[in-house]
Amino acid sequence: MVVFRGLGWLFLALAVAVIVHDLLTWWSEGAYPFSTLGSLWAHLDPASLGNTQTSARRHLSGVLWTWMMRPLLTVPAVPAFLVLGAALVWIGRREGGRSEPGFLAGSRPRRRRGGLL
Structure with missing residues (x-):
C-alpha cells in the first residue's frame, strides 16, 4: 500500500508542477494554455512520442x-493527474490509525518498563 500512496503523491505533485508551468506560460504569453498529456509528452521528449506512434502503427493496429x-493524449493533464493521484492515495490509505507491521513497515520497538535501558 505504501507504493500506491507514493505514486499517488507523485501524481499530485505532477499536477501542481503542471499548474505552475501553465501559470508561468500564461504570465509570459498572455494566453492560458491547457496542457494535455500529449503536449507535455511532446514538450519533454518529442522523439519518443513520434517513435511510439510509429511503432504502434507498425506493430499494432493503426x-x-x-x-x-x-484521445488519451488529448486529455487535460491537471485533471488527469489529480484524479489519478487522489485515487492512488485513496487506494493506499491506511485502515484505522496504525499500519500493520510487515516487510516494509517493520515492527515497532518494544519499550521496557523500568531498568536502566
Missing part, C-alpha cells in the same frame, strides 16, 4: 493509435 491513444 486503430489502436487512432481510437485509444490519440
Whole structure:
C-alpha cells in the first residue's frame, strides 16, 4: 500500500508542477494554455512520442493509435493527474490509525518498563 500512496503523491505533485508551468506560460504569453498529456509528452521528449506512434502503427493496429491513444493524449493533464493521484492515495490509505507491521513497515520497538535501558 505504501507504493500506491507514493505514486499517488507523485501524481499530485505532477499536477501542481503542471499548474505552475501553465501559470508561468500564461504570465509570459498572455494566453492560458491547457496542457494535455500529449503536449507535455511532446514538450519533454518529442522523439519518443513520434517513435511510439510509429511503432504502434507498425506493430499494432493503426486503430489502436487512432481510437485509444490519440484521445488519451488529448486529455487535460491537471485533471488527469489529480484524479489519478487522489485515487492512488485513496487506494493506499491506511485502515484505522496504525499500519500493520510487515516487510516494509517493520515492527515497532518494544519499550521496557523500568531498568536502566
